Amino acid sequence: MPERFLVATFTDSETLLTAVRAVRQNSFRIYDVFAPYPVHDLDHAMGVKHSRLPWVTFVVGVLALSFALIFQFYTSVLDWPLNVGGKPDNSTLAFVPICFELTVLLSGLATVAALFLRTRLYPGKHAQGFAEDVTNDTFALVLRWRDNAFDVHRARRVLEEIGADRIREREAHT
Amino acid sequence: MSSTVTRVNGKAPAESAPEQVPMLPPPVWVDDNPSLRQITDDIARPLEVRPGTGWWICFGLAVAALINLGGMVAYLVAKGIGIWGLNNSVGWAFAITNFVFWIGIGHAGTLISAILLLFRQQWRTSINRSAEAMTIFAVMCAGIFPAIHVGRPWLVYFIFPYFPNQRGPLWVNFRSPLVWDVFAISTYFTISLVFWYLGMIPDLATLRDRAAGGIKKFVFNVLSLGWSGSHRTWSRYEIVSLVLAGLATPLVLSVHSIVSMDFATSLLPGWHTTIFPPYFVAGAIYSGFGMVLTLLIITRYTMNLQRYITVRHLDKMAKVTMLTGMIVSYAYLTEFFAAWYGGNLYERYHFVNRATGPYAWCFYLMVLCNVITPQLLWFKKIRNSVALLFVVSILVNIGMWFERFVIIVVSLHRAFLPSGWGMFYPTIYDIGILVGSFGLFFTCFLLFIRYLPMIAMWEIKGVVGLGAHKMALSSQEQEEPVNA
Numbered sequence: 001m002p003e004r005f006l007v008a009t010f011t012d013s014e015t016l017l018t019a020v021r022a023v024r025q026n027s028f029r030i031y032d033v034f035a036p037y038p039v040h041d042l043d044h045a046m047g048v049k050h051s052r053l054p055w056v057t058f059v060v061g062v063l064a065l066s067f068a069l070i071f072q073f074y075t076s077v078l079d080w081p082l083n084v085g086g087k088p089d090n091s092t093l094a095f096v097p098i099c100f101e102l103t104v105l106l107s108g109l110a111t112v113a114a115l116f117l118r119t120r121l122y123p124g125k126h127a128q129g130f131a132e133d134v135t136n137d138t139f140a141l142v143l144r145w146r147d148n149a150f151d152v153h154r155a156r157r158v159l160e161e162i163g164a165d166r167i168r169e170r171e172a173h174t
Numbered sequence: 175m176s177s178t179v180t181r182v183n184g185k186a187p188a189e190s191a192p193e194q195v196p197m198l199p200p201p202v203w204v205d206d207n208p209s210l211r212q213i214t215d216d217i218a219r220p221l222e223v224r225p226g227t228g229w230w231i232c233f234g235l236a237v238a239a240l241i242n243l244g245g246m247v248a249y250l251v252a253k254g255i256g257i258w259g260l261n262n263s264v265g266w267a268f269a270i271t272n273f274v275f276w277i278g279i280g281h282a283g284t285l286i287s288a289i290l291l292l293f294r295q296q297w298r299t300s301i302n303r304s305a306e307a308m309t310i311f312a313v314m315c316a317g318i319f320p321a322i323h324v325g326r327p328w329l330v331y332f333i334f335p336y337f338p339n340q341r342g343p344l345w346v347n348f349r350s351p352l353v354w355d356v357f358a359i360s361t362y363f364t365i366s367l368v369f370w371y372l373g374m375i376p377d378l379a380t381l382r383d384r385a386a387g388g389i390k391k392f393v394f395n396v397l398s399l400g401w402s403g404s405h406r407t408w409s410r411y412e413i414v415s416l417v418l419a420g421l422a423t424p425l426v427l428s429v430h431s432i433v434s435m436d437f438a439t440s441l442l443p444g445w446h447t448t449i450f451p452p453y454f455v456a457g458a459i460y461s462g463f464g465m466v467l468t469l470l471i472i473t474r475y476t477m478n479l480q481r482y483i484t485v486r487h488l489d490k491m492a493k494v495t496m497l498t499g500m501i502v503s504y505a506y507l508t509e510f511f512a513a514w515y516g517g518n519l520y521e522r523y524h525f526v527n528r529a530t531g532p533y534a535w536c537f538y539l540m541v542l543c544n545v546i547t548p549q550l551l552w553f554k555k556i557r558n559s560v561a562l563l564f565v566v567s568i569l570v571n572i573g574m575w576f577e578r579f580v581i582i583v584v585s586l587h588r589a590f591l592p593s594g595w596g597m598f599y600p601t602i603y604d605i606g607i608l609v610g611s612f613g614l615f616f617t618c619f620l621l622f623i624r625y626l627p628m629i630a631m632w633e634i635k636g637v638v639g640l641g642a643h644k645m646a647l648s649s650q651e652q653e654e655p656v657n658a
Contacts, residue, residue, distance in 0.1 A: 032404045032405060032406055033404070033405040034402060034403040034404055034405065035403055035405055035408065036210060036214075036376075036380070036403060036631075036632060036635055037376075037408075037632040037633070037635040037636040038405070038408040038409070038411070038412050038632075038636060039405070039408075039636075040636070042405050042408075042409075043405075043409050046405060048405070048406060048409045050413075051409060051410045051413045051414075053410055053413055053414055053417070054413065054417055057417050057421070071335075072348045075335065075345035075348065076345065076348050076349070079343045079345065080342075080343040080344050080345055082344075082347065084347055084349055084350075087349055091348075091349050094348065094349040095348060095349075097351075097354040097357070097358065097428065097432055097435075098348060098353070098354055098357045100424075100428060101354075101357040101358050101361040101425075101428070102357065102361070104361055104365060104421045104422075104424070104425045105360075105361040105364060105365065107421065108364075108365045108368065108417075108418055108421045108422075109364070109365075109368065111414055111417050111418065112368050112372060112414060112418070115372075115410055115411065115414045116399065118410060119404075119406070119407040119410055119411070120400075121375070121399035121400055121401060121407070122399055122400065123396045123397070123399055124395070124396055124400075125399060125400025126400055127379065127382075127398070127400045127401060127402040128400075128402040128404070129402070130402075132383075133383070134402070134403040135376065135379045135380040135382075135383045135401070135402075135403050136210065136211060136214045136380060136383065136384075137209065137210035137211040137214065
């Protein structure tokens with residue numbers, strides 16, 4: 001079932017920031033903000049929490065490091081020890097570069113994969129189109145229209161006072 | 175519409191004025207202060223019109239060289255590496271020189287995109303996309319050489335450990351720097367590619383929204399992964415970019431360090447030195463900036479992007495080139511000093527031979543290009559002259575190729591026993607494959623500037639005007655109450 005949204009567009013990031021703060025002050029919940037670039041301070045204004053994605057990097061990094069160390073140990077010491085220049089089978093120091101490279105490779109790939117999963121970006125996805133030109137020069141503030149709790153007139157008034165370019169009601173599937 | 179709201183960061187509220195610390199005006203990295211729409215138009219338009227004659231001429235030359243590469247590599251695979259000028263004394267020559275040269279070129283791209291991101295250098299925004307593309311294409315070129323050098327390129331996958339292991343339980347030798355290299359370079363290529371693509375997603379969405387329809391719309395639609403510009407996505411996206419930059423920074427330093435260990439862990443005079451890792455990394459960044467300068471000077475002219483890639487950007491890059499050039503010069507001096515001070519007969523002879531032997535002209539060409547040329551960049555007049563900078567950048571490229579040639583061939587051709595000495599003379603195939611690798615590189619680069627946004631539009635938008643000013647001021651920003 002399509003949901004209803006109130007979409008206000010802005011032409012500059014300053015007005016957008018003011019609007020975001022005002023809207024939150026008036027106890028409206030912001031559905032999302034769309035912008036052509038990451039607007040500085042918008043995280044704070046919208047109350048977006050710090051992403052936990054770096055934990056993915058850390059956890060996968062630790063796993064990759066252990067895997068690399070164990071794998072090199074297994075192949076060089078247990079599976080087929082080979083005497084190369086009289087070096088010890090378990091030359092841990094010589095394993096460091098590959099441990100490092102695999103840590104970087106796997107944790108980097110995992111972080112990006114986690115980003116795509118978390119933000120639901122995938123090939124063929126249809127972009128949410130609440131307003132035109134948000135990938136060009138327009139900033140859009142979107143409020144979700146929840147049936148009885150949403151005072152649309154008050155929301156419109158707040159947004160108009162701040163100087164929204166255009167305020168529209170839209171229906172969309174989320 | 176009258177506003178009753180106090181503007182946050184409003185135009186200088188009188189009461190907070192005395193507290194403000196006097197500061198320089200924010201740097202301007204894009205000329206003429208274009209609007210956001212103007213930025214999109216300027217950068218996306220070259221992709222939507224037919225390319226000019228200049229592009230076609232460059233592309234024709236590049237493709238011709240690429241075809242030459244294909245032919246010569248095919249002949250090489252058919253006949254074996256005997257068609258090169260290699261012999262018993264000099265078993266590594268052009269191919270390994272080209273490999274180290276191309277890997278080095280890539281380093282400037284990662285420095286610009288990752289290290290300067292961590293340092294919050296805003297001038298990177300105009301050049302990072304093309305520098306990253308350069309990295310990827312350079313690593314592709316580099317990857318060819320070890321692959322065709324192994325003799326039986328169809329077995330080149332043997333360099334990777336894999337399951338199920340068809341070599342019995344025999345594994346690759348994990349203590350060998352050559353195996354480290356395989357891991358370092360494949361990691362470097364993968365992470366660079368992912369970082370490059372990730373940075374391009376918002377711009378691909380911009381192009382998707384501009385495309386009228388047809389195949390272009392479809393391709394951009396698939397590649398942009400349904401990017402909608404949601405700030406909740408942006409917020410996570412920025413964190414992930416920082417994480418990747420944090421991973422890429424030690425990575426780039428590790429890659430050329432590991433490449434240098436291919437040499438440094440051997441016992442050969444001229445190779446067996448502890449200075450190699452930092453020396454190679456500095457040389458890599460130096461040569462990479464030389465190549466970035468070459469490419470961007472060409473690109474800003476052929477694509478009319480002087481407004482975005484300004485003389486100030488070139489000036490910054492020239493300064494990095496000069497600094498790293500001086501680090502490289504210092505490393506040359508240290509090598510000679512260590513050879514004399516270390517008292518090792520073979521090491522000392524190697525350096526005498528480097529400066530007076532049959533390949534001395536290569537050494538002096540290298541000194542001219544890498545020690546003397548960067549000193550010209552002290553002069554602002556030279557840094558601000560695009561034509562002179564172009565000449566300097568070409569000299570840097572030549573100098574750094576010869577540096578690797580000197581390190582590899584001159585060390586090998588007179589090692590320990592005089593009975594094992596010999597000379598290396600390149601054949602037509604050595605030179606042809608080198609030229610061909612430039613063909614591959616420029617073909618990729620020209621296609622890139624033709625079909626993909628070569629300047630990061632969203633990053634420029636974030637930096638232009640107010641954005642830049644705000645970032646500079648962000649530490650002092652005070653939030654004011656909003657009275658609605």
